[in-house]
Amino acid sequence: MNEFEPKYASRTKKIKASLIRELLRMTQFKDIISFGGGVPDPETFPINTLKRIAYDVIEREYATALQYGVTEGDRLFRENLIRFIAEKDDIQGLDVDSVLVTTGSQQALDLIGRIFIDEGDIILVEGPTYLGALSAFNINGPHYITIPLKDDGIDIDCLENELKELEESGELKRVKFLYTIPNFHNPAGVTMSLEKRKKVIEFAQRYDFLIIEDDPYGLLRYEGEPIPPIFKLDSGERTVLLNTFSKILSPGLRLGTIVGKKEVIRKIVLAKQGADLCTPTITQRIAARYLETNEIMEDIKVTRDKYSKKLKTMLNALEKYMPKDDSISWTHPKGGLFLWMRLPNYMDTMQFFDEAVNEYKIAYIPGFSFYADGSGKNTMRLSFCLPSEEKIEEGIKRLSNLIKKYMR
Amino acid sequence: MNEFEPKYASRTKKIKASLIRELLRMTQFKDIISFGGGVPDPETFPINTLKRIAYDVIEREYATALQYGVTEGDRLFRENLIRFIAEKDDIQGLDVDSVLVTTGSQQALDLIGRIFIDEGDIILVEGPTYLGALSAFNINGPHYITIPLKDDGIDIDCLENELKELEESGELKRVKFLYTIPNFHNPAGVTMSLEKRKKVIEFAQRYDFLIIEDDPYGLLRYEGEPIPPIFKLDSGERTVLLNTFSKILSPGLRLGTIVGKKEVIRKIVLAKQGADLCTPTITQRIAARYLETNEIMEDIKVTRDKYSKKLKTMLNALEKYMPKDDSISWTHPKGGLFLWMRLPNYMDTMQFFDEAVNEYKIAYIPGFSFYADGSGKNTMRLSFCLPSEEKIEEGIKRLSNLIKKYMR
Numbered sequence: 001m002n003e004f005e006p007k008y009a010s011r012t013k014k015i016k017a018s019l020i021r022e023l024l025r026m027t028q029f030k031d032i033i034s035f036g037g038g039v040p041d042p043e044t045f046p047i048n049t050l051k052r053i054a055y056d057v058i059e060r061e062y063a064t065a066l067q068y069g070v071t072e073g074d075r076l077f078r079e080n081l082i083r084f085i086a087e088k089d090d091i092q093g094l095d096v097d098s099v100l101v102t103t104g105s106q107q108a109l110d111l112i113g114r115i116f117i118d119e120g121d122i123i124l125v126e127g128p129t130y131l132g133a134l135s136a137f138n139i140n141g142p143h144y145i146t147i148p149l150k151d152d153g154i155d156i157d158c159l160e161n162e163l164k165e166l167e168e169s170g171e172l173k174r175v176k177f178l179y180t181i182p183n184f185h186n187p188a189g190v191t192m193s194l195e196k197r198k199k200v201i202e203f204a205q206r207y208d209f210l211i212i213e214d215d216p217y218g219l220l221r222y223e224g225e226p227i228p229p230i231f232k233l234d235s236g237e238r239t240v241l242l243n244t245f246s247k248i249l250s251p252g253l254r255l256g257t258i259v260g261k262k263e264v265i266r267k268i269v270l271a272k273q274g275a276d277l278c279t280p281t282i283t284q285r286i287a288a289r290y291l292e293t294n295e296i297m298e299d300i301k302v303t304r305d306k307y308s309k310k311l312k313t314m315l316n317a318l319e320k321y322m323p324k325d326d327s328i329s330w331t332h333p334k335g336g337l338f339l340w341m342r343l344p345n346y347m348d349t350m351q352f353f354d355e356a357v358n359e360y361k362i363a364y365i366p367g368f369s370f371y372a373d374g375s376g377k378n379t380m381r382l383s384f385c386l387p388s389e390e391k392i393e394e395g396i397k398r399l400s401n402l403i404k405k406y407m408r
Numbered sequence: 409m410n411e412f413e414p415k416y417a418s419r420t421k422k423i424k425a426s427l428i429r430e431l432l433r434m435t436q437f438k439d440i441i442s443f444g445g446g447v448p449d450p451e452t453f454p455i456n457t458l459k460r461i462a463y464d465v466i467e468r469e470y471a472t473a474l475q476y477g478v479t480e481g482d483r484l485f486r487e488n489l490i491r492f493i494a495e496k497d498d499i500q501g502l503d504v505d506s507v508l509v510t511t512g513s514q515q516a517l518d519l520i521g522r523i524f525i526d527e528g529d530i531i532l533v534e535g536p537t538y539l540g541a542l543s544a545f546n547i548n549g550p551h552y553i554t555i556p557l558k559d560d561g562i563d564i565d566c567l568e569n570e571l572k573e574l575e576e577s578g579e580l581k582r583v584k585f586l587y588t589i590p591n592f593h594n595p596a597g598v599t600m601s602l603e604k605r606k607k608v609i610e611f612a613q614r615y616d617f618l619i620i621e622d623d624p625y626g627l628l629r630y631e632g633e634p635i636p637p638i639f640k641l642d643s644g645e646r647t648v649l650l651n652t653f654s655k656i657l658s659p660g661l662r663l664g665t666i667v668g669k670k671e672v673i674r675k676i677v678l679a680k681q682g683a684d685l686c687t688p689t690i691t692q693r694i695a696a697r698y699l700e701t702n703e704i705m706e707d708i709k710v711t712r713d714k715y716s717k718k719l720k721t722m723l724n725a726l727e728k729y730m731p732k733d734d735s736i737s738w739t740h741p742k743g744g745l746f747l748w749m750r751l752p753n754y755m756d757t758m759q760f761f762d763e764a765v766n767e768y769k770i771a772y773i774p775g776f777s778f779y780a781d782g783s784g785k786n787t788m789r790l791s792f793c794l795p796s797e798e799k800i801e802e803g804i805k806r807l808s809n810l811i812k813k814y815m816r
Contacts, residue, residue, distance in 0.1 A: 002669070002671055003616075003618065003645060003646045004618065004646075004669060004671060004672045004675075005671070007524055007584050007585070007617075007618055008523055008524060008675065009522070009523060009524055009525055009526045009529070009548070010526055011522070011523075011526075012522075012523045012524075012675055012679070015523075015675075015678045015679055015681075015682065016678070017678055017681070018681045018682075037476070039475065039476055040475070042470055042471040042474065042475055045470050045474045047466055047467060047470045047474070050466050050470075050474070051462070051463045051466035051467045052463075054459070054462040054463060054466055055459045055460075055462060055463040058455055058458050058459035058462055059455060059459045062450060062453050062455045062458075063450040064660075065660055066450065066453045066455070066458070066658035066659070066660040066661070067447065067448070067450055067658070067659060067660050068445070068447055068654075068659045068660065069660065103511050103662075103684045103687075103688070104684050104685055104686075106682070106683070106684050106685040107683065107684040110682055110683045110684065114417070114419070114420075114547070115416055115417060115419075115420045115423075116415055116416060116417055116420075117417055118417045118418055118419075121417070132682075132685070135681060135682040136682045136683075138682070139522070139679075139682060140417070176415050177415070208411075209415075210411065210412065210415055237411060238411045238412075246476075250474035250475075250690075251474070251475060251476045251689075252472075252473055252474040252475050252476065252477065252688060252689035252690045253474070253688055253690060254511075254684065254685075254686070254687070254688040254689075261410070261412060263410050263412060263413070264412045267412075267416065267420055267423075270423045270424070270425055271420070271423055271547075273423075273425070273426045273543060274423065274426075274514070274518055274540075274543040274544045274546070274547060275514070275515065275518045275544075275683070276511045276512050276514050276515040276518065276662065276684075277512055277514040277540070277662075278512075278662070279511075279662070280511070280660060280661055280662040280688055280691050281659075281660035281662075282658075282660045282661060282691065283688055283690065283691065
């Protein structure tokens with residue numbers, strides 16, 4: 001008998017295993033070409049700089065770097081972050097109290113869910129959206145409204161219609177926030193246009209909701225000009241901006257940041273006190289000293305070149321191998337780590353996932369897991385950041401063969 | 409106007425600032441002798457070993473140590489942990505799936521609260537108890553029943569009476585767990601006797617509740633023989649054991665561990681996926697390699713000697729300077745970082761806290777913050793780990809003068 005079973009809280013039943021993390025367990029064998037996880041290429045980690053900094057930080061700054069820190073985050077790191085954010089996003093005038101360090105961006109999502117979502121509150125999400133956000137929010141029992149994505153970001157007409165309907169039915173006040181990934185969307189790879197960003201802010205003001213802007217990939221742009229963050233366009237009035245060092249430095253450091261109005265940062269700090277007291281001080285101090293070397297923008301250039309080539313290889317391979325059919329399409333990202341494939345409606349990418357892994361020796365993420373409403377059975381996410389260019393070509397060839405097998 | 413204010417979840421109103429963390433902000437000035445935080449002496453950190461390990465881990469193991477890891481924790485770390493736990497607590501036969509790594513022990517408490525506590529559930533706590541546990545559990549809205557502490561741990565008769573009453577009133581099934589710190593209690597400094605540990609297990613079986621055993625200080629024993637963990641006595645049937653490296657290695661690494669039945673560990677893993685995906689891989693790998701050096705038990709000896717002397721100094725100073733009065737007493741810990749003072753009932757340690765800091769230039773933690781039921785106004789926690797022996801003597805002298813001033 002299991003003595004623990006009758007003791008779980010009712011919310012524990014709502015917690016589901018992350019499909020991505022479970023699927024990725026299956027794909028850790030060497031002979032599988034994985035387009036699965038959004039796992040950075042370890043060759044992009046600046047190990048020579050980091051190992052030296054880690055040594056120095058422990059030697060010279062151990063009294064801070066190995067000690068408890070304040071919940072808000074290492075002050076030196078926050079000061080350096082403010083300069084970094086000013087440089088990358090042209091967001092000026094931030095105060096150390098407008099910035100909070102989190103244990104990875106996942107913790108930021110968890111804390112956001114914790115402080116904003118009551119059972120039954122309405123959360124607007126894109127369809128598809130980031131799985132990790134859903135798993136962080138789900139525990140609080142929100143009601144999701146899914147707004148489809150187009151090639152230039154959220155379907156703005158659909159968003160407006162939903163808001164109007166909510167207004168008419170008197171449910172508008174149940175809406176807490178829109179969660180959006182405007183740059184190189186995970187999983188869809190698309191980027192929200194400037195015009196749409198402005199519209200989203202306009203709607204947020206008119207219909208009174210907040211905007212949670214998640215931007216893990218903004219610096220990984222391979223073509224075109226950067227578009228200002230919603231946070232900047234809105235002067236942070238209704239927006240909270242999430243960033244992470246996972247894709248531009250190292251995910252193993254688990255360093256995320258939240259930028260927002262001081263009042264909301266303060267609330268999140270109080271929630272974080274109970275969650276983990278503070279993010280490790282050592283990883284924060286290492287990142288702080290790394291930012292001071294001013295090598296990050298140079299290092300990101302190298303990363304960008306590497307991923308940009310891999311993306312081109314994948315797009316070329318798709319063009320070359322995929323069956324020519326109107327019902328098969330994929331996005332053409334200008335940055336980030338992912339592209340999104342749409343297959344004929346009768347296909348189910350979960351159904352042939354086992355076959356893909358065990359017989360075709362390839363992995364992807366079945367698209368339905370990115371939909372709060374459970375749709376998207378005929379879609380999949382392909383990540384191009386980890387395999388070599390050679391493997392990407394070979395993997396897409398195999399994927400095409402698998403898809404051909406299921407074509408009617 | 410603040411656009412965020414109307415959007416907070418109702419639970420956000422339950423989150424209070426950690427009094428300790430807020431008070432400690434006031435005491436970070438150099439001229440204050442602080443008996444406040446449970447902050448380790450940085451001179452106990454094995455910096456020479458750690459800096460070398462950090463360098464090597466980043467150089468040679470970057471593909472693991474800087475990458476995402478599994479939610480359960482770095483496998484190598486978990487394997488080394490199992491050996492470490494076998495050595496320190498004689499708990500044999502643990503499997504890697506019985507161990508979970510958390511981002512500090514605070515996250516363990518948060519995850520425990522998340523998976524077990526529904527609004528209104530009854531949680532049994534000691535009075536006083538660890539403040540961080542209350543702040544982790546509070547967000548889920550439990551109802552606490554406070555069981556007083558005696559010099560040999562929890563008041564076992566009182567515990568039995570409470571359980572009998574709950575049984576009679578039909579409320580027993582609302583009880584989820586007892587949260588206890590059996591070794592060198594924070595804040596009380598007392599240790600639960602072997603006999604009481606066995607009684608607690610017997611009650612847990614008879615009245616059907618779980619035991620959350622928090623043991624951050626077990627290895628910091630300065631006299632006497634170790635007493636087996638409740639987890640060992642119970643064979644882990646109803647007990648979940650929390651440990652941390654914060655007091656025996658470095659709090660800045662933020663490494664806690666949960667040991668329990670595989671089924672319960674699995675539930676906690678699922679909750680952790682949404683909370684932060686995984687604890688930083690780099691800190692885990694550093695700790696894993698540190699455990700392999702077999703220096704930890706030697707290093708802890710040095711730490712123990714240092715703290716043991718400080719404790720003696722504090723006890724001697726209390727004996728020497730405190731007014732001789734039956735209504736003034738303090739605990740005589742055999743380990744850990746804290747002792748607990750009881751002043752006459754008419755005194756309020758919060759009331760003269762400002763005066764202590766600003767005029768007497770000393771800090772302590774007012775005791776009421778460690779009581780779930782808000783009692784303990786005439787108590788305080790004194791930590792002896794951070795100030796030098798000289799400062800401890802001087803600080804206790806000042807504290808005695810302050811107390812004398814308020815004696816009737």
